[in-house]
Amino acid sequence: MASRIRYEDVEVGTPVPPCEFNVLRVQLLRFCGACSDYTGTHWNERIAKSVGLPDVIAHGTFTIAEAVRMVSDWIGDPGAVLGYEATFCNPVVVPDDDRGAMLHVMGVVEEKLDAKRVVLRLTVKSRDIKVVSGARVTARLS
Amino acid sequence: MSLNRAFIGRSQSWDEVYEVSREKIRDYALATGDMHPAYTDAKVARSLGYPDVIAPPSFAVMLFFRYGGWPLYDGTFGKKKAPVCVHRAQRATHYRPIHAGDRLLQTTVVNDVTDIGPHEQFTMTHEISTVEGERVCTIVNTIISRGTAGVEGQ
Numbered sequence: 001m002a003s004r005i006r007y008e009d010v011e012v013g014t015p016v017p018p019c020e021f022n023v024l025r026v027q028l029l030r031f032c033g034a035c036s037d038y039t040g041t042h043w044n045e046r047i048a049k050s051v052g053l054p055d056v057i058a059h060g061t062f063t064i065a066e067a068v069r070m071v072s073d074w075i076g077d078p079g080a081v082l083g084y085e086a087t088f089c090n091p092v093v094v095p096d097d098d099r100g101a102m103l104h105v106m107g108v109v110e111e112k113l114d115a116k117r118v119v120l121r122l123t124v125k126s127r128d129i130k131v132v133s134g135a136r137v138t139a140r141l142s
Numbered sequence: 143m144s145l146n147r148a149f150i151g152r153s154q155s156w157d158e159v160y161e162v163s164r165e166k167i168r169d170y171a172l173a174t175g176d177m178h179p180a181y182t183d184a185k186v187a188r189s190l191g192y193p194d195v196i197a198p199p200s201f202a203v204m205l206f207f208r209y210g211g212w213p214l215y216d217g218t219f220g221k222k223k224a225p226v227c228v229h230r231a232q233r234a235t236h237y238r239p240i241h242a243g244d245r246l247l248q249t250t251v252v253n254d255v256t257d258i259g260p261h262e263q264f265t266m267t268h269e270i271s272t273v274e275g276e277r278v279c280t281i282v283n284t285i286i287s288r289g290t291a292g293v294e295g296q
Contacts, residue, residue, distance in 0.1 A: 002190045027175060034173030036207035039226055051225045051288060060229035065174040065200040072199070077190050078178050079239035081199045087231040087284075 004076040007116040007141040016107035016120060019070040023058055023092065024100035031062045045096065058092035063103065063132060067124045070105045071137045082117065082138045089133040092126045101126050107137070116141050144293050145220045145255045145262050149213055155249035156209050159273055162244040167197045174198060187241070194242040201240055202270055202279040203232065210250040210268050210283075221287060230263055231284040237277045245273045253282075257291040 028042050040047030041057055048056045064086045072078035094101045104125045111119040122135040164184075171181040179186040180196050187195045213219040214227075221227070240246070253265040268281040 021175065027173070030173040034170045035204040037204075041226055041228070047226065051228075060232060061200050061203045062174065064232060065176065065198060068199050069174070069176045069178075072176070072178060078176075078180055078198060079190060079192055079196045081236070083233070083235040084199065085231070085233035088229055 002077050003080045003140060003142040005074060005141050007112070007118070010109050010112070010118060010141065012109055012112060014109040016070060016074050016109075016122075018104065018106045019073070021066045021069075021103040021105070022100055023062075023066075023094050023103060024098075025056065025094055025096055027100075028056065028058055028062065028094060031059055035059070035061065037061070053091055053093070055093045055095055058094055058101070060086070060088040063088065063092050063124065064135070066103050067105045067122050067132060067135060068137055070107060070122070071120055071139055074107075075139055075141065080140045082140055084135070084137045086122075086124075086135040087133045088131065090126075090129050090131045092131050103131070110136065113138070144290055145264060145287060146218055147255050149216075149219055149252045149264075150255055151252065152213070153249060153251040154212050155247065157247075158209075160205055160208060160246040160248070162197065162240055162242055162246065164195050164242040167195055167201065167242055170201050170204065171198055174200070184242075192239060192241050196239040196241045199234060199236060199239075202234060202236075202268075203281055203283070205246065205248045205270060206250075206266075206268060206281070206283065209248040210266060212250070213252055213264075213266070220290075222290075225288045225290075228286045228288060229283070230286045231282075233280075233282040235280045237279065240270075240278060244278070246270050246278065247273060258286065260289050260291050262287045262291045
């Protein structure tokens with residue numbers, strides 16, 4: 001592992017550069033195929049609406065994959081991401097248009113652990129609504 | 143119909159091996175839009191200290207759809223096709239990154255089934271290891287079954 005961020009250079013409260021990710025319908029289709037999750041809410045408006053959702057929604061795993069990407073891009077080595085946890089508190093609604101949805105991800109160092117590990121707390125919003133709560137990523141710095 | 147609480151504590155593993163390929167990692171990375179070169183370029187992965195291209199941290203969750211969904215397909219669990227389930231929470235713990243060439247096995251245990259208002263939620267833990275017995279990853283998923291709490295069986 002080879003994080004380009006040094007453990008000594010961060011403190012509790014150090015921010016991670018924020019990121020934005022655009023989510024289009026076609027990406028949800030790709031993700032359905034790549035992970036074999038064809039649950040209708042992720043590609044079919046009729047099914048999504050039948051269970052009370054406003055429209056097709058992103059997979060929780062897709063959403064957290066994007067959020068974790070902010071951390072792996074920051075440290076430069078995705079293998080130094082040791083784990084993550086997240087609760088999907090609101091759906092990421094992806095309309096059938098050219099704009100799709102935007103995910104806004106922010107992060108901050110919440111805790112410094114032993115063995116050069118840190119816990120990062122992430123905030124993930126779409127349309128100004130928090131879509132993930134309790135999002136934490138553990139990573140090993142160098 | 144409510145979900146069958148007799149499933150709490152049940153565990154299942156499979157003899158079938160999941161072989162991690164470079165191409166599957168590439169497909170998965172492409173689908174997330176995360177094109178870090180460690181996922182696609184073995185030279186970059188080796189320069190970071192890995193034996194081959196590595197998989198994104200969420201890759202391991204995918205094994206659920208191959209090996210972990212057995213309670214959903216067991217009629218006695220009580221999960222109906224409709225309404226569809228909603229993903230509530232996920233925790234991933236990696237003991238090391240998954241890399242191309244890994245031969246993985248998964249064991250899944252149903253940890254809990256509880257009522258959440260009108261809904262039910264169930265939590266499953268997936269332990270992923272190599273065929274040689276090395277622990278690779280633990281995934282915990284919590285899934286909500288909408289509107290099924292307190293519903294009598296047929």
